[in-house]
Amino acid sequence: MSALEVLNAEVVSCRSCDRLVDWREQVAEEKRAAYSDQTYWGKPVPSFGDSAAHLLIVGLAPAAHGANRTGRMFTGDRSGDFLFAALHRVGYASQGTAISRDDGLVLSGAYITAPLRCAPPQNKPTAEELRNCRDYFQEELRLLENVKVILALGGISYSAIAKEFGLRPKPKFMHGLEVPLPDEKILLCSYHVSQQNTFTGRLTEEMFDSVLLRAHELGQT
Numbered sequence: 001m002s003a004l005e006v007l008n009a010e011v012v013s014c015r016s017c018d019r020l021v022d023w024r025e026q027v028a029e030e031k032r033a034a035y036s037d038q039t040y041w042g043k044p045v046p047s048f049g050d051s052a053a054h055l056l057i058v059g060l061a062p063a064a065h066g067a068n069r070t071g072r073m074f075t076g077d078r079s080g081d082f083l084f085a086a087l088h089r090v091g092y093a094s095q096g097t098a099i100s101r102d103d104g105l106v107l108s109g110a111y112i113t114a115p116l117r118c119a120p121p122q123n124k125p126t127a128e129e130l131r132n133c134r135d136y137f138q139e140e141l142r143l144l145e146n147v148k149v150i151l152a153l154g155g156i157s158y159s160a161i162a163k164e165f166g167l168r169p170k171p172k173f174m175h176g177l178e179v180p181l182p183d184e185k186i187l188l189c190s191y192h193v194s195q196q197n198t199f200t201g202r203l204t205e206e207m208f209d210s211v212l213l214r215a216h217e218l219g220q221t
Contacts, residue, residue: 003143007136008046011117016132020118020125027064027119041071044118047140048072049111054148054219055092056140057083058157060192061116061125068119072101073112074193082193086205090212109219111147113140115160130160138164148185149215154192161187175203176211186218 001009015021028042045062059079062068066077074080075098084105088096092110097103116125116133141147141164152158155173162170165181177189190203190211197203 002051004047004051004140007139007143008048011044011046011136014044014117014136017118017129020120020129023064023121024062024068024118027068031069032065035065035069038069040069042068043071045071045073045114046117047111047113049107050109051111051144052146053107053109053111053144054146055110055215056144056147056150057110057112057153058150058161059112059114059153060156061114061123062119063123064119070100072098073114074098075100075103075105078195078198079193082198082205082208086193086208086212089209090216092212092216109216111140111144113137115157125156130156134160148221149188149218150181150185151188151190151211151215153190154194157192158187158189175207178214188215188218 025042028040031040045067059074063077063079066080067073067075070076074083080098084093084098085096087093087110092107094106095104098105115130115137117136120129137160150161152161158173171177171179173189175189175191179187181187188211190208191197193203
């Protein structure tokens with residue numbers, strides 16, 4: 001097993017946060033009616049993608065009936081529908097849909113992670129829960145040696161990245177923000193691909209494609 005695979009195995013076996021363990025397992029047992037015939041993952045969700053990626057995409061946390069059901073980041077929910085369609089258009093994904101761990105999707109040049117690996121109630125993690133997951137994120141940053149660009153999806157992921165790289169002062173989060181990091185990486189920012197942004201027009205396909213194209217441009221330099 002590679003070092004990233006070993007790390008992902010550690011993630012999947014984690015039971016550090018009682019509240020998150022209880023919630024993810026409750027959701028997996030009760031299920032949503034539309035998925036009543038499916039077996040939910042119900043565990044921490046590992047990261048995935050190209051281990052030689054130049055782009056690291058950082059979300060927030062698994063969705064209760066998305067990745068907590070399918071076991072793969074951004075897979076099986078509306079946020080993922082928007083994200084993977086864009087990654088496919090720009091050339092990072094082999095297909096524009098993501099419905100299960102074995103649907104054939106392959107990422108090229110990109111790796112997807114999150115600062116929290118379990119679905120939190122109301123999509124709101126506590127500071128302690130984020131701290132408990134921090135070691136996993138730090139180790140990924142160390143192991144992904146070819147990353148040149150880090151894309152933060154939303155303010156929580158932006159804050160997590162800024163903390164790791166000691167950004168002081170931290171520029172105010174905004175869509176399209178570019179921040180040079182101390183080790184010559186570039187931090188890009190986008191509104192999160194959640195329905196509350198994509199359904200309202202706060203984040204459009206054109207806006208997100210523009211950020212991904214910029215990431216690709218920076219990754220080739």
